[in-house]
Amino acid sequence: MEERAFIMAAGGTGGHIYPAIAVAEELSERIEGASILFVGTPHGLEREILKGHKFELKLLPARPFPKTIVDLRMILAVLSTALASMMALKMLKALKPAAVMSTGGYASIPVIWAAHKLNRPLAILEPNSIPGRANRKFSQWADVICIAFKTAERFLKGNAIHTGLPVRKDFKLLTRVTARSSLGLKEDEFVLLVFGGSRGARKLNIALWEKLEALLKENEKLIIYHICGAHSWEDAQCILSRLPNNLRKRYFVWAYYEDMPKLIYSSDLAITRAGASSIAELLIAGVPSILVPYPYAMDDHQRYNAIEVADAGAAIVVSDDEMCGDMVYQMVSKLMVEKDKLEAMRRAALSIAKPNATETVVEVLLSIARKGGCNLLEA
Structure with missing residues (x-):
């Protein structure tokens, strides 16, 4: 097991990516030799936003799901997500991360599925008051759900904690x-x-x-x-x-x-x-x-x-x-x-305001990682 590896499934808009960066930066400072991998898709802002940061980015071929089932784009979304899920499974098997964190969105689905399949510690960070479809659908697979707005809790299945939303240091x-x-x-x-x-x-x-x-x-x-x-x-x-x-x-x-x-x-x-x-x-x-x-x-x-x-x-x-x-x-x-x-x-x-949201979310991640058997050394 790679005890210092963490995966951030975060893509699409800045609302999904910036909170994950805040958590990743805090993890890097807290955990000696921490290795953090961001996973997204080619269709969002992740490449542009992460350009100025030290974190590695892996792109998967997932596509957004249309709102209606009767849509040719649904076929493309299903096929691309299936392929991306197989790639995510292979990636997590090789990396054996201490914990996985998802901020939601279609980019996170393959990674959430792979983490569940391999029984890796999983935290979901829900930024909005009305959770997105991915987080609503897969919240029961998470060890813990960190929410930014109190109203989000009623839409989610699982252990929800009102942490607030991490912001840049x-x-x-x-x-x-x-x-x-x-x-x-x-x-x-x-x-x-x-x-x-x-x-x-x-x-x-x-x-x-x-x-x-x-x-x-x-x-x-x-x-x-x-x-x-x-x-x-x-x-x-x-x-x-x-x-x-x-x-x-x-x-x-x-x-x-x-x-x-x-x-x-x-x-x-x-x-x-x-x-x-x-x-x-x-x-x-x-x-x-x-x-x-x-x-x-x-x-x-x-x-x-x-x-x-x-x-x-x-x-x-x-x-x-x-x-x-x-x-x-x-x-x-x-x-x-x-x-x-x-x-x-x-x-x-x-x-x-929740000025300590970043530290709280990091504590949650470290807690589920340790419960999963990782012996993490803090710097």
């Missing part, structure tokens, strides 16, 4: 003061952060741009940080070029920004989609948010993510249909002067 190294200082911000400047998750969000971009000039013109202390996504970068350049010079210096736009912890910690308010990772990061930094759930997310899980945060008082939920320039203008202008409301939202965010 960088979030432990910053404070609002250090982040704002590094960006040269003044204490009385109000920072609005607009971003759309790992792929960007065109709807949010357009809504902001409709009232961008008016927002900046009428709120002299407003600074806007905007991550628009690669697909909207050319449009962003056109918008920027048309802004008057005196306003342009308060609008910062990027296709992608590597150091998101710095931007998040420096912000007074965020407008974003309701992906699990984005929410977890905002909560840890204590940033109030306007959440605009992506309407086509599987099982409408983003809406339920947003509702759980809003019910705690940390966010305001706006539907995708309602989101427009007027909505952005009215809500931002109003919240800029409602300091007490923003402070209450900030406190609510911190109260439901």
Whole structure:
């Protein structure tokens, strides 16, 4: 048995991949000589996101399952997943990992099946309030299920623990003061952060741009940080070029920004989609948010993510249909002067944040690995 090997089945979007990276980094620090293998598919963001990390990535030919059975893509999905499952079985037999962790999604199915078949310790990490189909289907095979939202438990079969969602270690190294200082911000400047998750969000971009000039013109202390996504970068350049010079210096736009912890910690308010990772990061930094759930997310899980945060008082939920320039203008202008409301939202965010989620999930993984017979030495 390879007592220091761990497998992370994590692919698709950043919401599946970033939490697994956080766990992998903590494992690498905790376990002497730990070997960590990520498993995904060629169809997601895993290659792009893991490019700057030290972890090995193995790609399997699994494909997403369509929502309807009467679909030719279902045949392709079944065949590709069967092939990927055989490959995963061979891989796990050779590696004999101490434990396997899945963050869900179609990319995880072959690895979950192989871990079950070989009786390897298995943990499932469910990022969303409504679990995905893979995690719902296979949760009974897991030794333990780590959930980010309490509401997820009722959909899962097995031993569920409310751990919160692991976030990047960088979030432990910053404070609002250090982040704002590094960006040269003044204490009385109000920072609005607009971003759309790992792929960007065109709807949010357009809504902001409709009232961008008016927002900046009428709120002299407003600074806007905007991550628009690669697909909207050319449009962003056109918008920027048309802004008057005196306003342009308060609008910062990027296709992608590597150091998101710095931007998040420096912000007074965020407008974003309701992906699990984005929410977890905002909560840890204590940033109030306007959440605009992506309407086509599987099982409408983003809406339920947003509702759980809003019910705690940390966010305001706006539907995708309602989101427009007027909505952005009215809500931002109003919240800029409602300091007490923003402070209450900030406190609510911190109260439901799980800053030790990464360490908790790692403890869970190490626990099931030891129960499975591994003698793990901590560094």
